[in-house]
Amino acid sequence: MGEILIAFILGIVEGLAEFLPISSTGHLILVGHLLGFEGESAKTFEIVIQLGAILAISVLYRGRLVSLFNIKPILRKEQKFNAIHIILGVLPAVIAGLLLHDVIKTYLFQPSTVVIGLVAGAILMIFAEKKKPEPTSFSLDDLTYRQALTIGLFQCLAVYPGFSRAGSTISGGLLARASYKAASEFSFLIAIPVMIGATGLDLLKSWDHLSASDIPMFAVGFITSFVVAMLAVVTFLKLLEKWGLTPFAYYRIVLAILFTVFVLL
Template sequence: MNEHIIAFILGIVEGLTEFLPISSTGHMILVGSLLGFEGQKANTFEVIIQLGSMLAILVLYWKRYLSLLNFSTIGKSEKKLDVIHIILGVIPAAFVGLVLHDFIKSQLFSPKVVVVSLIAGAILMIFAEKKHRNFTSNSVDELSYKQAFTIGLFQCLAVIPGFSRAGSTMSGGLLAGANHKTAAEFSFLIALPIMVGATGLDFIKSIDFLHTSDIPMFSIGFITAFIVAMLVAIVFLKLIEKIGLTVFAYYRIVLAALFIIFVIL
């Protein structure tokens, strides 16, 4: 298959899955395997198109990120999301990811780990839907520091390939008392700094594998992922209160079965 078509397909897959609780890693491995696009070039390509998804979040929330620079609101009694919330939501996973980065990349990026993570993440999401407490936060501005840190702790699960950063953080948000939309929006907001760190580290390690001849292919994937991720994020926030996480949990179980059939066997 033409590399430009592969780039377009994988850009769509990345954009569709990065911010949904269904594991972008699992989808990229499965689709890459089906397309026969694997190896170091594929790994580098995935790093590049993740940057497209990151840019989508930056464009959607640039005003919110800019408001976080107003340090005068920190610690005030009025309800307002501030930079401390973001830091508390990011630090746990950033620390775990930094310490275990090489181990994760060398030992955990395997189809079997992804299958187990897909199913485990699905169970967590179903549990969160059934056991979440009465909502105490109906917007990100109503989140407490404790809730932000709790969500950050759940984000640590996302360092395991296939677990899904969105799935773990949204489950943590529900269990911490945030409603679906609030959990999803905070998940988006803490995605950018954590992805900048993780993707930046991968980019540095992949830079020797970048070639000018790959620019057209990488550009197609980047732009496609950017556009699709932005559309998905907008639509997802409008629908999540109605559909919840359970439907995504069942989808993950189906995806795990497909993984076993097409990748493992």
């Protein structure tokens, strides 16, 4: 299969899966395995197309991002979404990522471990759906610092490939008494600094694997990921309010079973 077609397919996968609770990393590893697109070049490509998904969220939530630079709500101790929420939501995952980055990249980026992550994340999502209390925060401005930190702690689970950053953070948000909308939008926003940090670190370590001949392939993947992610986020928010997390959890379990039976065994 041609590199441009592979880039287009993986761009679609990344754009669809990055902000849905189904694990974009897991899907990229599984689809890359099926397409025979693996190795250091593939890992670097996956890093680049994640930046396309990050850009999509930055565009969609540009107003919220700009408002984070306004420190007046913090100084006035107003109950309003601000930069402290982001810091509390990001810090635990940053620490976990820095401590475990090399171990994860070396030992966990393979199909068999992704299957485990898909199932484990699905169990958490089903548990969150069944045990979630009545929400007290219905928008980003309702979120407390404690809720932000709780969601940030749940995000640490996503360092395991296949677990899903969106799945873990939205589940944590529901258990912390945030609504679907508040939990998912906070999940989207704290993804930006976490993913920029992680992709930046990966790019620095993978720089030697880049060459000018990779530009067309990487550009196709990046643009495809950006466009698909824009559409996926808007659609996902509507589906989440209607269906909840359970259908996505069942999808993960079915995917894990099918991949195990038809590919790994």
